[in-house]
Amino acid sequence: MNKLLNKQWTSADSADLYGIRDWGAGYFDVSDKGLLTVTPERAGNKVALPLLDIVQEIRERGMDMPVLVRFEDLLEQQIGRLNNAFRKAIADTGYQAPYRGVFPIKVNQQCHVVEEICNVGAQFGHGLEAGSKPELIIALAHLESPDAHIVCNGYKDQEFIDLGLHACKMGYSCFFVVETPTELPIIIERSRALNIKPLIGVRVKLASMVGGHWTATSGDRSIFGLSITQLVEVVDTLKAEGMLDCLQLLHYHLGSQIPNIRDIRTGVTEACQVYMNLVREGAAMGFLDLGGGLAVDYDGSNTNYIHSRNYTLEEYCADIIDVIMSTLNPEQIAHPTIITESGRALVAYSSVLLFNVLDVASFQVGQLPESIPREEHRLIHSLKEALETMSGKNMQECFNDALFYRDEVRELFKRGQIGLRSRSLGENLFLAVMQKVLTLTETSPKQFQEADKLREQLSDIYYCNFSLFQSLPDVWAIDQVFPIAPIHRLDECPTREAIIADITCDCDGKVDRFTNMHDTKTTIPLHTLKDGEEYYIGVFLVGAYQETLGDLHNLFGDTNVVSVRLNDDGSHEFADELEGDSIADVLSYVEYQPQQLRERFRKIAERSTREGRITASERQEIMKAFSESMLGYTYYEKV
Ligand SMILES: *Cc1c(COP(=O)(O)O)cnc(C)c1O
Numbered sequence: 001m002n003k004l005l006n007k008q009w010t011s012a013d014s015a016d017l018y019g020i021r022d023w024g025a026g027y028f029d030v031s032d033k034g035l036l037t038v039t040p041e042r043a044g045n046k047v048a049l050p051l052l053d054i055v056q057e058i059r060e061r062g063m064d065m066p067v068l069v070r071f072e073d074l075l076e077q078q079i080g081r082l083n084n085a086f087r088k089a090i091a092d093t094g095y096q097a098p099y100r101g102v103f104p105i106k107v108n109q110q111c112h113v114v115e116e117i118c119n120v121g122a123q124f125g126h127g128l129e130a131g132s133k134p135e136l137i138i139a140l141a142h143l144e145s146p147d148a149h150i151v152c153n154g155y156k157d158q159e160f161i162d163l164g165l166h167a168c169k170m171g172y173s174c175f176f177v178v179e180t181p182t183e184l185p186i187i188i189e190r191s192r193a194l195n196i197k198p199l200i201g202v203r204v205k206l207a208s209m210v211g212g213h214w215t216a217t218s219g220d221r222s223i224f225g226l227s228i229t230q231l232v233e234v235v236d237t238l239k240a241e242g243m244l245d246c247l248q249l250l251h252y253h254l255g256s257q258i259p260n261i262r263d264i265r266t267g268v269t270e271a272c273q274v275y276m277n278l279v280r281e282g283a284a285m286g287f288l289d290l291g292g293g294l295a296v297d298y299d300g301s302n303t304n305y306i307h308s309r310n311y312t313l314e315e316y317c318a319d320i321i322d323v324i325m326s327t328l329n330p331e332q333i334a335h336p337t338i339i340t341e342s343g344r345a346l347v348a349y350s351s352v353l354l355f356n357v358l359d360v361a362s363f364q365v366g367q368l369p370e371s372i373p374r375e376e377h378r379l380i381h382s383l384k385e386a387l388e389t390m391s392g393k394n395m396q397e398c399f400n401d402a403l404f405y406r407d408e409v410r411e412l413f414k415r416g417q418i419g420l421r422s423r424s425l426g427e428n429l430f431l432a433v434m435q436k437v438l439t440l441t442e443t444s445p446k447q448f449q450e451a452d453k454l455r456e457q458l459s460d461i462y463y464c465n466f467s468l469f470q471s472l473p474d475v476w477a478i479d480q481v482f483p484i485a486p487i488h489r490l491d492e493c494p495t496r497e498a499i500i501a502d503i504t505c506d507c508d509g510k511v512d513r514f515t516n517m518h519d520t521k522t523t524i525p526l527h528t529l530k531d532g533e534e535y536y537i538g539v540f541l542v543g544a545y546q547e548t549l550g551d552l553h554n555l556f557g558d559t560n561v562v563s564v565r566l567n568d569d570g571s572h573e574f575a576d577e578l579e580g581d582s583i584a585d586v587l588s589y590v591e592y593q594p595q596q597l598r599e600r601f602r603k604i605a606e607r608s609t610r611e612g613r614i615t616a617s618e619r620q621e622i623m624k625a626f627s628e629s630m631l632g633y634t635y636y637e638k639v
Pocket of ligand 1: 104106129153253256257292293294341342343344345544
């Protein structure tokens, strides 16, 4: 860090440090004034909006942090990028069928998001994937484009199937993807009963396995899909029923966030063989559905690391088409309509979580006495000596000694042989030893083995106004890494290394893995807080999976949400504002009745008044505060 301090720090340095231009996909950048900007585009207008401006506008509207900001234009742009990339690849290669994406609703079920996808997707025939009855109901109420498909995955009961069959009759192209052999008899029976011809797809388990988080989604033991043996049985059943013309779609899903293009190619290659064989068996076919998996480059490294991807969107499209053509052309099999179920890649960019920092705990060395009093315990003297004699040459030995002395001090304290003040002095001296090691490693050619660990131990804890469990559940559940950066002061050099803690009182409520070009880091560089000035941090690319997976840990509820949208003239507006849960809301989710809570509390307050602990007018004040609290935000509010 010292090296960097010598020269004037600029916004460009921050852009590098936080990798903003690497993971930002052209949507996020830093202005000369040190502000993190988002660049939505509408009607040919590209506007770099500082996120700090958005925060101020949110504040002016009386809303508190944390806030989830959705940029509608970014979602639209992503839909355009995906569809146009396929269109271009199709045009370039002379592929003989169209691309028809379907958005898997589970990735972000929020009404606003689905509406937006359907509106903007209409021009591309972009449809929806439904994995449950509620999702099918959403799809039926939103899809109007006749070119857009509905793909029904997941376990389907009779009600689900009836709904889909009625939809087919109304003119929707609604596919039932057979995931297990037990579904097929219900589909056949219901389509006979209602006299509606179904559109049937089959989901196969490919032998191809992929690397990354979701390895278990692929291969023989994946829980969904038909084995090849079961697939043959399905074909035989349909043949016997005279319904092979209904079998039109082949689906597979290797898992989400596939980082390696080779796995994508391997999957399509195997699927094309299955497809070709189904055509030979006499199935109508016409649709090849590759599922999800198109990855997001969360760390900007453009590698096959699990939080990245080693391919561009253009390469993804080109490779898929290349494999299909080179497999089907020699056999003279007609090109199928390509369906992908990209969710993550479509919606991740459009949401940013913003919060303020409430407090910082730093592990800095406290005031040390000039000299240690003679009567002080010998271990304390030894610690002081280790600190003073340490140099670049002997730091490892001195550190080992100091560690031993510190542990001895703790041991003696436990046995009551050392007092509180001596223990405090010992801890402080050891902190000083750790600090000195770090300072020495910066200039010394000699390596200190555990420098990274030390740095981590001495890093600050920034307490931030959000709940990890509510807003970033994947960080907790699957070690997901999201890009994180302060949204202002980027023209100042950040001088602290920190981890981020949320305000739940759960020790898991912290972020201590950060994106980095080469690896994940355990700390993030941040600025020191300034008196009387808020410090805001953004967590980026959080549009996929986070919103509904979040839970009410410690009863922190939904955050405020605003949707920002550019106008044609380049100005922007809040197209939508959703107030987060109030305390009364979250209490009612866990079966408390706010009215009853108030009544119980009133009785207790009444008794206190009767017993003379509080006056009647104090009771009045207390009841008012209680009632007002119930209506408030569950997060830290500024008075
Ligand atoms: C979750 C899921 C998807 C979405 O995958 P992404 O990687 O987010 O694009 C697609 N299809 C199926 C069947 C899924 O279960």
